[in-house]
Amino acid sequence: MIKVTTIEGESTASMVRAWDGFFCIGIFGNQYFEEYKANHFNAYASFGLNLNTLKKLEDLNMRYLPYWPGSPICNWPGKKERRVVEDYTTSPFSITPPYKQSIKILKQIKDSPSIFAYYLIDEPDCRDWERKELPVSKRIGFYSAECEKMAKVCRMIDPKNLTMILVDNTFRPANWYIYAEIADIFCTDPYDYITLAKPYYLERVTHLAYNACSPRPLIIVPYIAGSFYPRGRYATPDEHRINVYYAIGRGAKGLIYYIHSGCGRENGCKYNPILWREVGRVNKEVRKVAPFLSIGHPVDLVSCSSEKVWATAILAGDKGIVIPVVNRNYQATRKKFVISPLENVSIQVDIPEWMKIKKVLWVKYDRDEPLKYIRQGRKIKIELGRLYSAKLLLLKGGI
Template sequence: MRFLKTAILLLSIPTSVASSHCHENCLQSARRCLKVDDNLMVIRSCKRESANCRDSCRKAGHDDNPVGLPAPLPFPDKHVPGAILHQHEGAAGLARVGQDGETLPILPVGYYQYTINQPHDTTLANEEVIHSMSLTAPYVSSASPDQKWFDDMDAFLDRAHALNFLVHFQLIAFETLDNSDSVMANMTVQINHFKDHPAIFAWYLADEPDGQGIEPSLLQPKYDLIRQLDPTRPVSMVFCAGGAANYLSMLDLIMVDPYPIPGSHAATVDDTLKSVAVLGKPIMMVPQAFGGGENWSRGPSIREERLMTYLGLLNDVVAIQYFVRSTGAFPYAPNAWNEIRKVSGEISMLTSALAGGTRIKDITADNDNISVGAWTDRDDSVVLVVANIGQEGLKSSGMFTVEIPFADADSVISQFEDSESVDFSSDGKTVTIMDYLRNYDTRVYRIEKTKQTNKITDDDNMVYNPSFDVALVPGIIDGNYVSPGSDDGATFAQDGRISTNGRNSLRLSNPVSDQGAGFSIAPYTIGDWGHGLDGSSKFKFSVNLKGAEGGEEVTFSFTNTIFDIDEAQVVKLTSEWQAFELTLTTIEEPVCPYGCRSWLSYALTTAGTVWLDELSLVAA
């Protein structure tokens, strides 16, 4: 990406203009601004200034509401593989239909990127998938693509899908074009070509159309065409000011991109998101992850990145797409991006509640600076999110008390502070928590009716953390040795959306089927913590497994200096949970140093995604 130009014609907001000219003056200023340079950031700045200018016109009473537009369509709800659903089965957020027809909640976190065919584009998703990111939106839209463009996009989508990444597909090259037969035919070709690809998340139709003065009548036919050709994915547009209300009949997903830093406090994104929520459409947040030029003299700090993102969660955003991720350019501060990565890992652990649970009403806090929200999770626990939006520096009061209408509680933990116990009280109807947060700080509590245990039914299980519920670092299963494979895009992670016991399972993903491409997992020491196993003893090994599509293979290798077994056990999975059981016998004199480390290793040895739960080794 080129550096930002400094010679930019900035727009002025009209203060005393006749109603019939206020909006037109904003648009004329935008057109002059756009002639300065074709730099992408300059274009965005011009559109943003124009959108803010027009919003000031509305606030001054200058109406620009379009007439004659159809009523908004409901969110796509076709239940087929790859479809994106909203509020499915009463859940609060988005869900995605898998290839086997199963629906899992999703809360995609990712970024914009500029290209798809440069050397760093092949590594960007690899770098971020291990941090639980799963969404990208490349600026490569074309209204007249050549064959190389199609080939590059096919390859990009294929790799994204292999990494479990979703692609927010931009159609913004069409946004200012007319609706002639040739234009609509070109759009039809693109949508038909890509609509069945499982990596497609949504169709990104327009970028701040209000600031450009794109008439709704120009976008409505394009939206209608997209929904006709693909009734499975939403259509999105992004807005920075008050213009979204004029385009409700031609979008399914409102993107909001408040970039307050450094001109405003990070907490101002809260008011922006609330102003859009009243429009009734699901919201996708575009947090600021850039700065250092133009109207933004610096990028957000570490604390500001965290606060803005968590305020998005508290306002029920269904996806998060940072602007912008560009290798070596944005963000300028690597530590700020590292905080985004950290937050992404936290969100992955909250997805089952925030996207798949139900928001609890009537949560109260006794401090006006404290923003709170609570959701039920799939195991009947409650996730409580708290953020301090105070704007008076670190010294302002951060003490708060939160009351949650909840029948009873056995425990409360601070989930991302080593799952430490938190003092609470409960009268059988309400759970009360008292704590302290500095300004900008966030915290996540988990309230449990029944304290989680990590044993399966048989208390004689010799495996530590058998249901993968212990993870003090978000997403990283405790009690296992992990060896990376040859593909940097392979991942392992705790997954709270699906399990057979407890809250979590272990998810393994491989982009390719090459032997040794994915992670190999070796459970921690068995036996009596440092003592060996007796010779010629029998044990029952079992584990539950499930594939995303069916046909995936997981290979279990037992150490033949401990057990009388030489061959690796290959288990071919279906898309339903299945149990794999095996009787093991120790050799006559098992070599079991250091408490039987490396007694087992297992790995996904084909491409795809699988889940494991309830790993068990008991005396037979």
């Protein structure tokens, strides 16, 4: 339990299930597990639960986020029609199959070292949108009580592993504040391929969703497929890097990419080798700072030399500070992305009194580069020089 008390004596508390600090870098797609591993993914999310998949991921030391067997679209053998309701479920519009079979399968897989979280239900907004007989304003949260039942069954049978709910932006922001309170992990898909013409969209979504689900952890879904809209496009490598930096800079505790392959009308990232290569490079950088991100919290410590530079700090106790720095001197439309480099960029960081900075690194996929900095009292100034798309900094700390 986490309890916070103000100086006025008011308090609030929330139950949060902890884990070992694992920072999920997962992906949806067909079962190209060796390729995912080589591209620095550490987890796989699927729209089903397959025991052979679980065994393969165990062999590769990767984590699994399967649709749990009580989910309305989970593909497990012998699943009955989705509208069948067991006595445990009281909703007349239940979307949940019988729990007896679900409990049996949970008991079978719960001790696997690869299980990270049970993926309870998916978008659009936990099926709320499908209640077409109701006005739109009455659909939000329709299935929230039943989602709570699914989470309760998981916790009852498997108190160790986590649960996760994924929503999109259909009813934002109300859906975040409803469904973020149910599962152990809240995940949202901004569908940023739709909003390529809104260049800061993923940053704002992450910021608001993080506030909605705190103190529970947030996972963001960056979009790496080609748009199925007419004349749509893939994100460019620079756009992808910027979006991931936005997500981790606003506090995301994990990423699940959509999608590598097997996505119907969309073209998966498998068919864009240039973007796929950049995905792997960014993943490698994120994994280097993951121990800091997993325990960190966004804090306003950074000021920039230009309004066209965006930067924020993830403060990880006395361990260090992660700072994504983004060049916002770009234009994004559904047809193209154009970015212009910035010269002579610098940032200034307020260092907490109890922290001592020992080293400043520019984190790169191939080789980290030490950066010079100037101390100015409790502040340090870091000269970044030319900023093309984005840079990821790590300030290693101590007491």
